[in-house]
Amino acid sequence: MDALEQFRTETRQWLEENCPESMRCPVNGMYEQVWGGRNVEFQTEDQRTWFEAMLSRGWFCPDWSTDYGGGGLSAEYNQVLKEELRRIKARPAQVNLGVWMTGPVILEFGTEEQKLEHLTKIAKGEIRWCQGYSEPGAGSDLAGLQCKAVRDGDDFIINGSKIWTSYADESDWIYCLVRTDFDAPKREGITFILFDMTTEGVSTKPIELTNGEKHFCQTFFDNVRVPVKNVIGEINKGWTVAKRVLEFERAMMAEIEETAARPADNPAVLAKQYLGTSHNKIADRSIRDRVAQNGMNFEAFDITMQRVVDEFTENDPLAGMAAVIAKYQGTEEDKRKYQLIMDIMGTQGIGWEGDSFSADELRMSKQCLSTYAHTIAGGTSEVQLNIIAKRVLGLPD
Ligand SMILES: Cc1cc2nc3c(=O)[nH]c(=O)nc-3n(C[C@H](O)[C@H](O)[C@H](O)COP(=O)(O)OP(=O)(O)OC[C@H]3O[C@@H](n4cnc5c(N)ncnc54)[C@H](O)[C@@H]3O)c2cc1C
Secondary structure (H helix, E strand, O other): OOHHHHHHHHHHHHHHHHOOHHHOOOOOOHHHOOEOOOOOOOOOHHHHHHHHHHHHHOOOOOOOOHHHOOOOOOHHHHHHHHHHHHHOOOOOOOEOHHHHHHHHHHHHHOOHHHHHHHHHHHHOOOOOEEEEOOEOOEOOOHHHOOOEEEEEOOEEEEEEEEOOOOOHHHOOEEEEEEEOOOOOOHHHOEEEEEEEOOOOOEEEEEEOOOOOOOOEEEEEEEEEEEEHHHEOOOOOEHHHHHHHHHHHHHHHHHHHHHHHOOHHHOHHHHHHHHHOEEOOEEOOHHHHHHHHHHHHHHHHHHHHHHHHHHHHHOOOOOHHHHHHHHHHHHHHHHHHHHHHHHHHHHHHHOOOOOOOOOHHHHHHHHHHHHHHHHOOOOOOHHHHHHHHHHHHOOOOO
Protein backbone atom coordinates (compact mmCIF):
# COMPACT_ATOMS: atom_id res chain seq x y z
CA MET A 1 0.00 0.00 0.00
CA ASP A 2 1.47 3.42 -0.90
CA ALA A 3 1.81 6.18 1.69
CA LEU A 4 -1.29 8.05 0.49
CA GLU A 5 -3.50 4.97 0.71
CA GLN A 6 -2.00 4.21 4.11
CA PHE A 7 -2.99 7.75 5.18
CA ARG A 8 -6.52 7.17 3.86
CA THR A 9 -6.87 3.97 5.86
CA GLU A 10 -5.56 5.59 9.04
CA THR A 11 -7.74 8.69 8.55
CA ARG A 12 -10.83 6.58 7.98
CA GLN A 13 -10.13 4.64 11.14
CA TRP A 14 -9.37 7.80 13.13
CA LEU A 15 -12.61 9.42 11.97
CA GLU A 16 -14.51 6.27 12.83
CA GLU A 17 -13.15 6.49 16.38
CA ASN A 18 -13.29 10.27 16.86
CA CYS A 19 -16.22 11.71 14.92
CA PRO A 20 -19.35 11.21 17.06
CA GLU A 21 -22.40 9.85 15.24
CA SER A 22 -24.39 13.07 15.80
CA MET A 23 -21.67 15.07 14.01
CA ARG A 24 -22.17 13.03 10.84
CA CYS A 25 -25.11 14.93 9.41
CA PRO A 26 -25.63 18.48 8.15
CA VAL A 27 -26.36 21.19 10.70
CA ASN A 28 -29.94 22.23 11.30
CA GLY A 29 -29.43 25.98 10.90
CA MET A 30 -26.52 28.26 11.74
CA TYR A 31 -27.10 28.03 15.48
CA GLU A 32 -26.13 24.36 15.57
CA GLN A 33 -22.66 25.28 14.41
CA VAL A 34 -19.73 25.69 16.75
CA TRP A 35 -18.17 29.10 16.29
CA GLY A 36 -14.66 29.26 17.62
CA GLY A 37 -13.33 32.15 19.66
CA ARG A 38 -12.63 33.36 23.19
CA ASN A 39 -16.20 32.53 24.21
CA VAL A 40 -16.58 29.27 22.31
CA GLU A 41 -19.78 27.48 23.33
CA PHE A 42 -20.83 23.87 22.89
CA GLN A 43 -24.47 22.90 22.93
CA THR A 44 -23.67 19.19 23.21
CA GLU A 45 -20.80 17.06 24.50
CA ASP A 46 -20.46 15.57 21.00
CA GLN A 47 -19.72 19.04 19.62
CA ARG A 48 -16.96 19.48 22.18
CA THR A 49 -15.52 16.02 21.47
CA TRP A 50 -15.46 16.64 17.72
CA PHE A 51 -13.97 20.14 18.16
CA GLU A 52 -11.20 18.85 20.45
CA ALA A 53 -10.45 15.88 18.22
CA MET A 54 -9.97 18.00 15.10
CA LEU A 55 -8.01 20.56 17.09
CA SER A 56 -5.63 17.87 18.34
CA ARG A 57 -4.70 17.01 14.72
CA GLY A 58 -4.45 20.64 13.53
CA TRP A 59 -7.27 19.78 11.11
CA PHE A 60 -9.22 23.03 11.40
CA CYS A 61 -6.57 24.16 8.90
CA PRO A 62 -5.19 20.86 7.61
CA ASP A 63 -3.01 22.31 4.84
CA TRP A 64 -1.38 25.04 6.93
CA SER A 65 2.13 24.53 8.20
CA THR A 66 2.45 23.00 11.68
CA ASP A 67 4.53 26.12 12.52
CA TYR A 68 1.23 28.02 12.41
CA GLY A 69 -0.84 25.37 14.20
CA GLY A 70 -2.06 23.68 11.02
CA GLY A 71 -2.04 20.01 10.09
CA GLY A 72 0.96 20.26 7.73
CA LEU A 73 -0.78 18.20 5.03
CA SER A 74 0.26 18.51 1.40
CA ALA A 75 -2.49 19.17 -1.18
CA GLU A 76 -2.75 15.44 -1.96
CA TYR A 77 -3.14 14.42 1.68
CA ASN A 78 -5.54 17.27 2.34
CA GLN A 79 -7.63 16.04 -0.55
CA VAL A 80 -7.81 12.57 0.98
CA LEU A 81 -8.88 14.06 4.31
CA LYS A 82 -11.62 16.09 2.58
CA GLU A 83 -12.86 13.00 0.78
CA GLU A 84 -13.00 11.01 3.99
CA LEU A 85 -14.81 13.80 5.85
CA ARG A 86 -17.27 14.10 2.98
CA ARG A 87 -17.77 10.32 2.89
CA ILE A 88 -19.11 10.28 6.44
CA LYS A 89 -20.91 13.66 6.00
CA ALA A 90 -18.91 15.12 8.89
CA ARG A 91 -19.90 18.62 9.99
CA PRO A 92 -17.21 21.28 10.22
CA ALA A 93 -15.94 20.96 13.80
CA GLN A 94 -15.49 24.73 13.92
CA VAL A 95 -16.97 27.53 11.84
CA ASN A 96 -14.92 30.70 11.75
CA LEU A 97 -14.27 33.45 9.20
CA GLY A 98 -10.69 33.24 10.45
CA VAL A 99 -10.25 29.79 8.91
CA TRP A 100 -12.00 30.64 5.66
CA MET A 101 -10.88 34.21 5.09
CA THR A 102 -8.54 35.98 7.50
CA GLY A 103 -6.07 33.10 7.67
CA PRO A 104 -5.76 32.49 3.92
CA VAL A 105 -5.33 36.20 3.28
CA ILE A 106 -2.65 36.54 5.97
CA LEU A 107 -0.89 33.52 4.48
CA GLU A 108 -0.88 35.23 1.10
CA PHE A 109 -0.26 38.88 1.99
CA GLY A 110 0.92 38.94 5.63
CA THR A 111 4.40 39.39 7.06
CA GLU A 112 6.06 36.59 9.01
CA GLU A 113 5.35 38.50 12.22
CA GLN A 114 1.63 38.74 11.35
CA LYS A 115 1.53 35.05 10.49
CA LEU A 116 3.05 34.10 13.81
CA GLU A 117 0.72 36.42 15.70
CA HIS A 118 -2.58 35.40 14.10
CA LEU A 119 -2.43 32.07 12.32
CA THR A 120 -1.88 29.80 15.31
CA LYS A 121 -4.78 31.40 17.16
CA ILE A 122 -7.00 30.89 14.11
CA ALA A 123 -5.83 27.32 13.65
CA LYS A 124 -6.62 26.58 17.28
CA GLY A 125 -10.05 28.22 17.12
CA GLU A 126 -9.13 30.75 19.79
CA ILE A 127 -10.26 33.91 17.99
CA ARG A 128 -13.56 34.51 16.23
CA TRP A 129 -13.43 36.94 13.30
CA CYS A 130 -15.96 39.20 11.66
CA GLN A 131 -15.88 41.16 8.42
CA GLY A 132 -16.06 44.97 8.31
CA TYR A 133 -16.69 45.68 4.62
CA SER A 134 -20.20 47.04 3.94
CA GLU A 135 -21.19 50.53 5.00
CA PRO A 136 -24.55 52.30 4.95
CA GLY A 137 -23.54 53.90 1.62
CA ALA A 138 -21.29 51.16 0.23
CA GLY A 139 -22.54 47.62 -0.42
CA SER A 140 -22.41 46.49 -4.03
CA ASP A 141 -20.29 49.55 -4.69
CA LEU A 142 -17.89 48.51 -1.95
CA ALA A 143 -15.03 50.64 -3.26
CA GLY A 144 -17.09 53.71 -2.36
CA LEU A 145 -16.48 53.08 1.35
CA GLN A 146 -15.90 56.11 3.58
CA CYS A 147 -14.77 54.73 6.95
CA LYS A 148 -11.77 56.92 7.65
CA ALA A 149 -8.31 56.03 9.01
CA VAL A 150 -5.89 58.87 9.68
CA ARG A 151 -2.23 58.25 10.46
CA ASP A 152 -1.00 59.29 13.91
CA GLY A 153 2.62 58.15 14.37
CA ASP A 154 2.69 54.35 14.55
CA ASP A 155 -1.10 54.15 14.67
CA PHE A 156 -4.17 54.83 12.58
CA ILE A 157 -7.16 56.56 14.18
CA ILE A 158 -10.33 55.05 12.71
CA ASN A 159 -13.72 56.77 12.58
CA GLY A 160 -16.91 55.70 10.81
CA SER A 161 -19.31 52.80 10.74
CA LYS A 162 -19.87 49.45 9.09
CA ILE A 163 -23.21 47.72 8.55
CA TRP A 164 -24.46 44.13 8.19
CA THR A 165 -21.41 42.98 10.15
CA SER A 166 -22.42 39.38 10.89
CA TYR A 167 -21.88 38.42 14.53
CA ALA A 168 -19.86 41.58 15.26
CA ASP A 169 -21.18 41.53 18.82
CA GLU A 170 -19.85 38.00 19.36
CA SER A 171 -16.56 38.30 17.50
CA ASP A 172 -13.10 38.89 18.96
CA TRP A 173 -11.34 40.53 16.00
CA ILE A 174 -12.40 42.25 12.80
CA TYR A 175 -10.75 42.53 9.40
CA CYS A 176 -11.77 45.87 8.09
CA LEU A 177 -11.57 48.07 5.00
CA VAL A 178 -10.80 51.72 5.70
CA ARG A 179 -10.09 54.73 3.52
CA THR A 180 -6.58 56.06 4.03
CA ASP A 181 -6.38 58.35 1.00
CA PHE A 182 -9.40 60.51 0.15
CA ASP A 183 -7.77 62.14 -2.89
CA ALA A 184 -6.80 58.98 -4.77
CA PRO A 185 -9.20 57.17 -7.18
CA LYS A 186 -11.57 55.20 -4.98
CA ARG A 187 -9.96 51.76 -5.39
CA GLU A 188 -6.50 53.14 -4.66
CA GLY A 189 -7.06 54.76 -1.27
CA ILE A 190 -8.26 51.71 0.65
CA THR A 191 -6.35 49.83 3.36
CA PHE A 192 -7.03 46.37 4.83
CA ILE A 193 -6.49 46.36 8.58
CA LEU A 194 -7.09 44.03 11.56
CA PHE A 195 -8.05 44.94 15.10
CA ASP A 196 -9.41 43.60 18.34
CA MET A 197 -13.13 44.27 18.88
CA THR A 198 -12.41 45.13 22.52
CA THR A 199 -10.32 48.16 21.45
CA GLU A 200 -11.61 51.37 23.00
CA GLY A 201 -14.07 53.17 20.70
CA VAL A 202 -15.54 50.03 19.03
CA SER A 203 -19.25 49.44 19.64
CA THR A 204 -21.95 47.31 18.03
CA LYS A 205 -25.71 47.51 17.71
CA PRO A 206 -27.63 44.35 16.64
CA ILE A 207 -30.14 44.58 13.76
CA GLU A 208 -33.12 42.22 13.61
CA LEU A 209 -33.58 40.19 10.42
CA THR A 210 -36.86 39.39 8.66
CA ASN A 211 -36.59 35.82 9.98
CA GLY A 212 -36.34 37.06 13.56
CA GLU A 213 -32.63 36.32 14.01
CA LYS A 214 -30.26 39.03 15.21
CA HIS A 215 -26.89 38.09 13.83
CA PHE A 216 -26.27 41.38 12.03
CA CYS A 217 -24.86 44.50 13.61
CA GLN A 218 -24.10 48.04 12.75
CA THR A 219 -20.56 48.54 14.01
CA PHE A 220 -19.28 51.95 15.06
CA PHE A 221 -15.70 53.19 15.30
CA ASP A 222 -15.14 56.28 17.39
CA ASN A 223 -11.46 57.30 17.43
CA VAL A 224 -10.30 53.69 17.44
CA ARG A 225 -6.50 53.54 17.70
CA VAL A 226 -4.99 50.67 15.67
CA PRO A 227 -1.26 50.03 15.17
CA VAL A 228 -0.02 50.48 11.59
CA LYS A 229 1.62 47.06 11.91
CA ASN A 230 -1.90 45.56 11.71
CA VAL A 231 -2.21 46.53 8.04
CA ILE A 232 -2.24 43.50 5.75
CA GLY A 233 -0.47 44.17 2.46
CA GLU A 234 0.43 47.76 1.63
CA ILE A 235 -1.24 50.94 2.85
CA ASN A 236 -3.66 52.19 0.13
CA LYS A 237 -3.40 48.85 -1.70
CA GLY A 238 -6.10 47.10 0.35
CA TRP A 239 -8.45 46.66 -2.61
CA THR A 240 -6.31 43.80 -3.94
CA VAL A 241 -6.47 42.06 -0.55
CA ALA A 242 -10.21 42.81 -0.26
CA LYS A 243 -10.97 41.20 -3.63
CA ARG A 244 -9.06 38.09 -2.64
CA VAL A 245 -11.12 37.82 0.55
CA LEU A 246 -14.30 38.07 -1.54
CA GLU A 247 -13.10 35.13 -3.62
CA PHE A 248 -12.58 33.13 -0.43
CA GLU A 249 -15.99 34.26 0.83
CA ARG A 250 -17.79 33.16 -2.33
CA ALA A 251 -16.13 29.77 -2.19
CA MET A 252 -17.18 29.51 1.45
CA MET A 253 -20.78 30.49 0.65
CA ALA A 254 -20.95 27.90 -2.10
CA GLU A 255 -19.43 25.28 0.20
CA ILE A 256 -21.98 26.11 2.89
CA GLU A 257 -24.79 25.64 0.38
CA GLU A 258 -23.31 22.29 -0.54
CA THR A 259 -23.04 21.01 3.03
CA ALA A 260 -26.09 22.70 4.54
CA ALA A 261 -28.80 20.73 2.73
CA ARG A 262 -30.77 19.21 5.58
CA PRO A 263 -32.17 15.72 5.10
CA ALA A 264 -35.41 16.88 6.75
CA ASP A 265 -35.82 19.53 4.07
CA ASN A 266 -36.05 17.12 1.16
CA PRO A 267 -38.74 18.33 -1.30
CA ALA A 268 -39.42 14.77 -2.53
CA VAL A 269 -40.10 13.49 0.98
CA LEU A 270 -42.16 16.56 1.91
CA ALA A 271 -44.21 16.38 -1.29
CA LYS A 272 -45.26 12.82 -0.50
CA GLN A 273 -46.04 13.79 3.07
CA TYR A 274 -48.09 16.92 2.28
CA LEU A 275 -49.60 16.13 -1.12
CA GLY A 276 -49.95 12.37 -0.96
CA THR A 277 -48.95 9.74 -3.51
CA SER A 278 -50.40 8.02 -6.50
CA HIS A 279 -48.75 4.72 -7.53
CA ASN A 280 -46.01 5.56 -5.04
CA LYS A 281 -45.24 8.81 -6.90
CA ILE A 282 -45.89 12.36 -5.78
CA ALA A 283 -49.55 12.88 -6.59
CA ASP A 284 -49.26 16.39 -8.06
CA ARG A 285 -47.66 16.15 -11.49
CA SER A 286 -46.31 19.68 -11.79
CA ILE A 287 -44.76 19.49 -8.31
CA ARG A 288 -43.27 16.12 -9.30
CA ASP A 289 -41.54 17.77 -12.27
CA ARG A 290 -40.20 20.60 -10.13
CA VAL A 291 -38.95 18.20 -7.45
CA ALA A 292 -37.12 16.14 -10.10
CA GLN A 293 -35.59 19.27 -11.66
CA ASN A 294 -34.45 20.61 -8.31
CA GLY A 295 -32.97 17.24 -7.32
CA MET A 296 -31.03 17.01 -10.60
CA ASN A 297 -29.77 20.58 -10.26
CA PHE A 298 -28.50 19.89 -6.74
CA GLU A 299 -26.82 16.67 -7.83
CA ALA A 300 -25.04 18.52 -10.66
CA PHE A 301 -24.14 21.35 -8.30
CA ASP A 302 -22.76 18.94 -5.72
CA ILE A 303 -20.46 17.27 -8.24
CA THR A 304 -19.34 20.62 -9.68
CA MET A 305 -18.68 21.97 -6.19
CA GLN A 306 -16.40 19.07 -5.36
CA ARG A 307 -14.34 20.09 -8.38
CA VAL A 308 -14.44 23.80 -7.46
CA VAL A 309 -13.27 23.15 -3.90
CA ASP A 310 -10.41 21.00 -5.20
CA GLU A 311 -9.35 23.60 -7.78
CA PHE A 312 -9.55 26.35 -5.22
CA THR A 313 -7.09 24.58 -2.92
CA GLU A 314 -4.70 24.10 -5.77
CA ASN A 315 -4.67 27.87 -6.50
CA ASP A 316 -5.95 27.50 -10.04
CA PRO A 317 -6.38 31.06 -11.42
CA LEU A 318 -9.85 30.09 -12.67
CA ALA A 319 -10.97 28.92 -9.24
CA GLY A 320 -11.93 32.46 -8.19
CA MET A 321 -14.34 32.71 -11.11
CA ALA A 322 -15.64 29.21 -10.47
CA ALA A 323 -16.42 30.33 -6.92
CA VAL A 324 -18.44 33.30 -8.26
CA ILE A 325 -20.47 30.96 -10.47
CA ALA A 326 -20.89 28.44 -7.66
CA LYS A 327 -21.99 31.12 -5.19
CA TYR A 328 -24.58 32.40 -7.66
CA GLN A 329 -25.86 28.96 -8.66
CA GLY A 330 -25.81 27.44 -5.15
CA THR A 331 -27.66 30.26 -3.44
CA GLU A 332 -30.21 30.73 -6.23
CA GLU A 333 -30.92 26.99 -6.40
CA ASP A 334 -31.34 26.85 -2.64
CA LYS A 335 -33.82 29.73 -2.86
CA ARG A 336 -35.77 27.85 -5.55
CA LYS A 337 -35.75 24.73 -3.39
CA TYR A 338 -37.37 26.51 -0.44
CA GLN A 339 -39.89 28.25 -2.71
CA LEU A 340 -40.82 24.78 -3.93
CA ILE A 341 -41.09 23.54 -0.34
CA MET A 342 -43.36 26.48 0.52
CA ASP A 343 -45.59 25.58 -2.46
CA ILE A 344 -45.69 21.98 -1.27
CA MET A 345 -46.53 22.85 2.32
CA GLY A 346 -49.14 25.49 1.49
CA THR A 347 -50.46 27.28 4.58
CA GLN A 348 -48.42 24.98 6.85
CA GLY A 349 -45.31 26.56 5.36
CA ILE A 350 -46.04 30.13 6.34
CA GLY A 351 -46.31 29.75 10.11
CA TRP A 352 -44.35 32.07 12.33
CA GLU A 353 -45.43 30.80 15.75
CA GLY A 354 -48.27 28.87 17.39
CA ASP A 355 -49.44 25.34 18.14
CA SER A 356 -50.96 24.66 14.72
CA PHE A 357 -47.45 24.28 13.25
CA SER A 358 -44.83 21.65 13.99
CA ALA A 359 -41.32 22.77 15.01
CA ASP A 360 -40.05 21.76 11.57
CA GLU A 361 -42.75 23.81 9.83
CA LEU A 362 -41.87 26.88 11.87
CA ARG A 363 -38.18 26.41 11.10
CA MET A 364 -38.90 25.96 7.40
CA SER A 365 -40.63 29.33 6.96
CA LYS A 366 -37.63 31.05 8.56
CA GLN A 367 -35.19 28.98 6.56
CA CYS A 368 -36.99 30.01 3.37
CA LEU A 369 -36.41 33.68 4.22
CA SER A 370 -32.74 32.98 4.99
CA THR A 371 -32.19 31.69 1.46
CA TYR A 372 -32.99 35.18 0.15
CA ALA A 373 -30.34 36.63 2.46
CA HIS A 374 -27.76 34.16 1.13
CA THR A 375 -28.28 35.52 -2.41
CA ILE A 376 -27.23 38.94 -1.05
CA ALA A 377 -24.39 38.10 1.37
CA GLY A 378 -20.90 38.12 -0.13
CA GLY A 379 -22.19 40.18 -3.09
CA THR A 380 -25.70 40.00 -4.57
CA SER A 381 -26.69 37.67 -7.39
CA GLU A 382 -26.86 40.65 -9.76
CA VAL A 383 -23.30 41.59 -8.87
CA GLN A 384 -22.13 37.99 -9.42
CA LEU A 385 -23.81 38.04 -12.85
CA ASN A 386 -22.03 41.31 -13.66
CA ILE A 387 -18.67 39.72 -12.74
CA ILE A 388 -19.39 36.61 -14.80
CA ALA A 389 -20.46 38.74 -17.78
CA LYS A 390 -17.32 40.85 -17.61
CA ARG A 391 -14.58 38.49 -16.47
CA VAL A 392 -15.74 35.08 -17.70
CA LEU A 393 -17.71 35.94 -20.85
CA GLY A 394 -15.66 39.04 -21.72
CA LEU A 395 -18.73 41.19 -22.35
CA PRO A 396 -18.29 44.98 -22.29
CA ASP A 397 -18.97 46.93 -19.06
C1 LIG B 1 -26.70 37.23 5.43
C2 LIG B 1 -25.80 38.41 5.15
C3 LIG B 1 -24.58 38.50 5.79
C4 LIG B 1 -23.74 39.60 5.56
N1 LIG B 1 -22.59 39.70 6.28
C5 LIG B 1 -21.79 40.77 6.10
C6 LIG B 1 -20.61 40.91 6.88
O1 LIG B 1 -20.31 40.10 7.75
N2 LIG B 1 -19.83 41.98 6.67
C7 LIG B 1 -20.12 42.91 5.71
O2 LIG B 1 -19.33 43.83 5.54
N3 LIG B 1 -21.25 42.82 4.96
C8 LIG B 1 -22.09 41.77 5.15
N4 LIG B 1 -23.26 41.67 4.41
C9 LIG B 1 -23.62 42.74 3.51
C10 LIG B 1 -23.56 42.38 2.03
O3 LIG B 1 -22.24 42.25 1.60
C11 LIG B 1 -24.32 43.49 1.28
O4 LIG B 1 -25.67 43.45 1.70
C12 LIG B 1 -24.25 43.29 -0.23
O5 LIG B 1 -22.96 43.50 -0.68
C13 LIG B 1 -25.22 44.25 -0.95
O6 LIG B 1 -25.03 45.56 -0.55
P1 LIG B 1 -26.28 46.46 -0.07
O7 LIG B 1 -27.04 45.70 0.95
O8 LIG B 1 -25.74 47.80 0.30
O9 LIG B 1 -27.22 46.57 -1.35
P2 LIG B 1 -27.03 47.59 -2.57
O10 LIG B 1 -25.63 47.58 -3.03
O11 LIG B 1 -27.64 48.89 -2.19
O12 LIG B 1 -27.92 46.89 -3.68
C14 LIG B 1 -29.34 47.04 -3.73
C15 LIG B 1 -29.86 46.29 -4.96
O13 LIG B 1 -29.31 46.88 -6.15
C16 LIG B 1 -28.66 45.87 -6.93
N5 LIG B 1 -27.46 46.43 -7.56
C17 LIG B 1 -26.54 47.23 -6.98
N6 LIG B 1 -25.55 47.52 -7.85
C18 LIG B 1 -25.85 46.88 -9.02
C19 LIG B 1 -25.24 46.78 -10.29
N7 LIG B 1 -24.09 47.41 -10.57
N8 LIG B 1 -25.83 46.01 -11.25
C20 LIG B 1 -27.01 45.36 -10.98
N9 LIG B 1 -27.65 45.44 -9.80
C21 LIG B 1 -27.08 46.18 -8.82
C22 LIG B 1 -28.27 44.80 -5.95
O14 LIG B 1 -28.11 43.54 -6.59
C23 LIG B 1 -29.45 44.82 -4.99
O15 LIG B 1 -30.51 44.05 -5.49
C24 LIG B 1 -24.11 40.60 4.62
C25 LIG B 1 -25.34 40.49 3.95
C26 LIG B 1 -26.18 39.43 4.20
C27 LIG B 1 -27.50 39.36 3.50
